[in-house]
Amino acid sequence: MAYGLLGIVTTFGLAWVSAGVFLALRCHREGRLFGPSSRWWALAAVALTSGTSTIAAFAGVALMRVVPPFVLGIVVPSGLWLSNIERIGRRRPEERHGRIPEVPTLGLALLLDRLHQAMADDRLTWCESRVDQMWNQDQLLAAARYYHAAVKERLPTRERRSARLDARIKAIEGRLDMVRFIEDGASAAKVRAELRARARRERRYERYERYRDDLMRLAALLRHDAEQELIRLLDIAYRFRFYRLKGYAGATREPRVGSVAELRPHP
Amino acid sequence: MALSRRGKDRPSSVDEETIGLQQEVVDEITWYMREHKVTRSDLAGAMGVSPGRVSQILSGGENLTLRTLGSVVAALGARFEITLRPDDDFVTGAR
Numbered sequence: 001m002a003y004g005l006l007g008i009v010t011t012f013g014l015a016w017v018s019a020g021v022f023l024a025l026r027c028h029r030e031g032r033l034f035g036p037s038s039r040w041w042a043l044a045a046v047a048l049t050s051g052t053s054t055i056a057a058f059a060g061v062a063l064m065r066v067v068p069p070f071v072l073g074i075v076v077p078s079g080l081w082l083s084n085i086e087r088i089g090r091r092r093p094e095e096r097h098g099r100i101p102e103v104p105t106l107g108l109a110l111l112l113d114r115l116h117q118a119m120a121d122d123r124l125t126w127c128e129s130r131v132d133q134m135w136n137q138d139q140l141l142a143a144a145r146y147y148h149a150a151v152k153e154r155l156p157t158r159e160r161r162s163a164r165l166d167a168r169i170k171a172i173e174g175r176l177d178m179v180r181f182i183e184d185g186a187s188a189a190k191v192r193a194e195l196r197a198r199a200r201r202e203r204r205y206e207r208y209e210r211y212r213d214d215l216m217r218l219a220a221l222l223r224h225d226a227e228q229e230l231i232r233l234l235d236i237a238y239r240f241r242f243y244r245l246k247g248y249a250g251a252t253r254e255p256r257v258g259s260v261a262e263l264r265p266h267p
Numbered sequence: 268m269a270l271s272r273r274g275k276d277r278p279s280s281v282d283e284e285t286i287g288l289q290q291e292v293v294d295e296i297t298w299y300m301r302e303h304k305v306t307r308s309d310l311a312g313a314m315g316v317s318p319g320r321v322s323q324i325l326s327g328g329e330n331l332t333l334r335t336l337g338s339v340v341a342a343l344g345a346r347f348e349i350t351l352r353p354d355d356d357f358v359t360g361a362r
Contacts, residue, residue: 037319114317114319116319116323117317117319117320117322117323118317118319119319120319120320120322120323120326120328121317121318121319121322121323123322123326124307124322124325124326125322203287204287204291207291207294207295221298224294224297224298224301225294225298228290228293228294228297232290232327235326235328
């Protein structure tokens with residue numbers, strides 16, 4: 001009896017460690033497995049997986065004693081069908097109707113789904129906490145350059161190209177340069193010409209054409225896109241586990257000078 | 268009118284185009300949210316999903332399906348406009 005209990009505890013313990021390792025491998029490059037929002041989902045997934053594995057292991061051994069091997073030969077291939085149900089269970093939340101597909105996976109698909117969502121939430125919160133919307137253009141640009149340099153320095157050389165770090169900082173600089181151009185009082189005609197010239201080099205500038213007659217909103221949209229690009233740059237840092245990357249502190253918090261709300265374009 | 272197959276010669280440009288398109292969609296959604304003061308929690312509530320699911324969508328780390336995009340747009344009470352037009356650098360016309 002004592003041996004049986006020890007066997008169960010040992011199997012559960014080993015299954016727990018194994019589940020933790022494989023879950024970490026599954027979530028590689030997604031960020032922190034045990035982050036503020038994700039930790040409970042991660043623990044639940046590990047507990048469910050290790051519990052199910054322990055039960056399956058002991059049930060399997062008991063079954064082998066009473067069931068002829070050919071029965072297992074018939075039953076095991078059903079995994080092909082079960083994996084298909086699991087795939088259905090992994091549909092995106094807004095695409096699902098009902099929870100029936102989650103039953104065959106014992107809710108594991110749902111737990112993993114929620115874990116990935118919680119990790120994405122932690123990641124985005126971490127990134128957003130490092131970008132202050134009160135920064136003025138110069139501070140935002142300085143922060144972007146600081147983060148770019150910090151990430152580039154830490155990122156393995158082979159990953160730098162795929163992370164498109166230089167393209168991202170160039171995109172941020174381009175948009176903030178355009179904001180400055182507007183805030184310096186460029187006329188609407190000059191802004192339109194500049195937008196057209198930039199759109200020829202980078203197609204994404206076509207997106208700004210719709211606000212070419214509303215310079216205040218155009219500047220706000222450009223700044224917004226620069227911030228979004230900076231968040232994407234920080235997203236890389238988080239995925240590569242640079243959690244201790246310090247927030248940009250080179251600027252004191254002060255109201256944005258010459259904010260887009262105060263813009264008065266030249267006649 | 269026949270289309271050239273130049274796209275096959277430039278697979279990286281197709282990847283970049285896809286990534287760029289995805290980022291543009293996310294930027295458009297976040298811009299709309301900012302302009303209309305909609306938080307991630309507000310959007311999650313309107314979509315009937317967790318705030319984490321909204322973060323997943325807005326991080327742009329996954330390939331957005333039209334159904335997901337439709338859910339977001341409907342939840343925001345907005346309309347999505349799509350325009351397809353020839354790219355002078357890409358489509359060459361009849362062969």
